[in-house]
Amino acid sequence: MSDARLQVPRGTRDFYPEDLRRREWLFGHFRAAARRFGFEEVDAPVLEHEELFTRKAGEEILEQLYHFELHGRRLALRPEMTPSIARMVMARSGSLRFPLRWFTVTQNWRYERMTRGRKREHYQWNMDIWGETSVTAEAELIAAVFDLLDALGLAHRDVKIRISSRALLEETLRNTILADRPEAFPGLCVAIDKHEKIGEDAVRDLLTDSDGPVGLGEDDARFVISWLGLRKVEDAARHVPPDSRAFADLQRLFNLLDTYGLADRVVFDASIVRGLAYYTGIVFEAFDADRKLRALCGGGRYDRLIESLGGSAIPAVGFGFGDVVIGELLSDKKLLPEPPRQLDAVVFPFGDDERAAAIRVANALRRERQWSIELVLGTPRLRRVLADAHRAGARFLYVLGPDELSRGEMLIRDLDSGEQTTEPIPN
RNA sequence: GUGGGCGUAGCUCAGCUGGUUAGAGCGCCAGGUUGUGGUCCUGGAGGCCGGGGGUUCGACUCCCCUCGCCCACCCCA
Numbered sequence: 001m002s003d004a005r006l007q008v009p010r011g012t013r014d015f016y017p018e019d020l021r022r023r024e025w026l027f028g029h030f031r032a033a034a035r036r037f038g039f040e041e042v043d044a045p046v047l048e049h050e051e052l053f054t055r056k057a058g059e060e061i062l063e064q065l066y067h068f069e070l071h072g073r074r075l076a077l078r079p080e081m082t083p084s085i086a087r088m089v090m091a092r093s094g095s096l097r098f099p100l101r102w103f104t105v106t107q108n109w110r111y112e113r114m115t116r117g118r119k120r121e122h123y124q125w126n127m128d129i130w131g132e133t134s135v136t137a138e139a140e141l142i143a144a145v146f147d148l149l150d151a152l153g154l155a156h157r158d159v160k161i162r163i164s165s166r167a168l169l170e171e172t173l174r175n176t177i178l179a180d181r182p183e184a185f186p187g188l189c190v191a192i193d194k195h196e197k198i199g200e201d202a203v204r205d206l207l208t209d210s211d212g213p214v215g216l217g218e219d220d221a222r223f224v225i226s227w228l229g230l231r232k233v234e235d236a237a238r239h240v241p242p243d244s245r246a247f248a249d250l251q252r253l254f255n256l257l258d259t260y261g262l263a264d265r266v267v268f269d270a271s272i273v274r275g276l277a278y279y280t281g282i283v284f285e286a287f288d289a290d291r292k293l294r295a296l297c298g299g300g301r302y303d304r305l306i307e308s309l310g311g312s313a314i315p316a317v318g319f320g321f322g323d324v325v326i327g328e329l330l331s332d333k334k335l336l337p338e339p340p341r342q343l344d345a346v347v348f349p350f351g352d353d354e355r356a357a358a359i360r361v362a363n364a365l366r367r368e369r370q371w372s373i374e375l376v377l378g379t380p381r382l383r384r385v386l387a388d389a390h391r392a393g394a395r396f397l398y399v400l401g402p403d404e405l406s407r408g409e410m411l412i413r414d415l416d417s418g419e420q421t422t423e424p425i426p427n
Numbered sequence: 428g429u430g431g432g433c434g435u436a437g438c439u440c441a442g443c444u445g446g447u448u449a450g451a452g453c454g455c456c457a458g459g460u461u462g463u464g465g466u467c468c469u470g471g472a473g474g475c476c477g478g479g480g481g482u483u484c485g486a487c488u489c490c491c492c493u494c495g496c497c498c499a500c501c502c503c504a
Binding site: 009010060063080110118194264275289298320322381386388389391397399401402411 | 498504
């Protein structure tokens with residue numbers, strides 16, 4: 001107990017059978033929702049070249065990278081899935097037919113301090129659409145999130161998605177305070193993403209830090225922060241031309257979501273900017289209605305990621321949805337199930353004289369019916385076997401004792417009704 | 428990193444202001460005559476009381492250190 005070698009590393013989890021059943025229940029919903037939206041599942045190694053993740057915008061996610069050097073190669077455990085998928089798309093961009101709808105359910109790693117809803121190892125459902133520039137893609141993704149939440153049993157009003165547009169912010173700033181140095185924009189986004197967590201004053205300090213990536217004046221910083229407080233698309237679009245693409249996209253997205261029947265579950269919130277540097281357009285995050293927990297998921301449009309990796313431009317939009325926060329929410333709402341073991345039957349030979357026949361019975365049931373069969377090992381008492389079979393949730397118990405065997409039969413007990421029948425032992 | 432709380436049986440915990448053989452519930456194991464169930468009854472195994480040091484005639488109990496966990500803050504997808 002006090003031996004550190006015998007404990008899981010901090011921030012990681014063991015999954016015992018009941019834990020894994022619950023995890024697979026959640027993953028099953030991830031996959032089912034993805035398939036309802038026509039997405040295909042892909043996978044990639046948990047280990048990548050560190051360079052795949054290296055970006056220069058002061059993102060915390062990269063400072064928290066699990067990384068090491070081995071035989072002169074710098075490797076890292078993936079902190080998120082998007083770069084790996086971008087790599088896969090890039091490698092076959094010449095032969096893939098777009099738009100692509102790909103999803104993953106993967107383990108991701110980040111070295112960070114532990115709090116509620118944050119672990120160092122967690123699983124994430126990732127959904128991406130590649131090769132589509134219109135916000136019809138964003139609308140599908142947001143609809144998929146709600147589709148999942150509904151399937152999990154959450155109430156209509158339990159979760160809201162907040163939506164904003166980095167493109168709208170970028171246009172606004174290009175027309176104003178970043179007119180002569182647009183390259184500062186990603187760093188600015190990373191800084192103001194912290195706004196809700198560290199407060200306006202701290203963000204102002206970050207933005208005005210002359211040694212920092214942004215280096216704004218006081219008035220400019222105040223302008224940026226005041227923009228974040230806006231909750232109406234029209235207000236946020238005040239500093240862009242009437243024909244602004246970003247403005248039009250936002251309006252169209254909300255119109256589309258209305259058509260999906262999601263109008264009362266989404267809201268514009270200019271303070272959503274996301275902490276990753278690569279986002280370029282619409283960004284969004286899902287929150288529990290009580291705002292007790294961290295974001296359930298987050299995503300957005302990243303049209304230039306593949307370009308930045310050296311490929312040709314392929315527009316993309318996606319989100320990541322972690323298993324930890326949704327687990328907290330479902331637990332709070334008493335919606336976490338305790339899925340039973342899936343066992344069709346237990347086959348019980350009384351002793352070694354009956355074992356050969358029992359093995360034939362188990363073989364037949366496994367092969368012909370594809371049943372899940374637990375063949376009793378050793379020679380416990382029938383009483384014990386019945387209790388165990390009951391507890392395991394088995395539907396039938398096949399009993400092969402001396403009496404049955406002498407008649408070439410086996411006893412089949414229905415564990416729900418208690419009814420018993422006999423059948424010939426298969427050859 | 429800061430503050431607070433907690434480490435006693437596999438799990439959840441109780442052990443009053445220090446007092447001798449450390450408890451409960453659940454779980455586990457075994458029985459309750461021959462081969463029949465989540466109940467019931469009986470019995471049992473299992474704890475260097477997280478670790479180390481100190482105070483004391485005596486420490487699960489008090490003090491210090493240390494490790495671990497939880498919560499909040501801080502930080503951040």
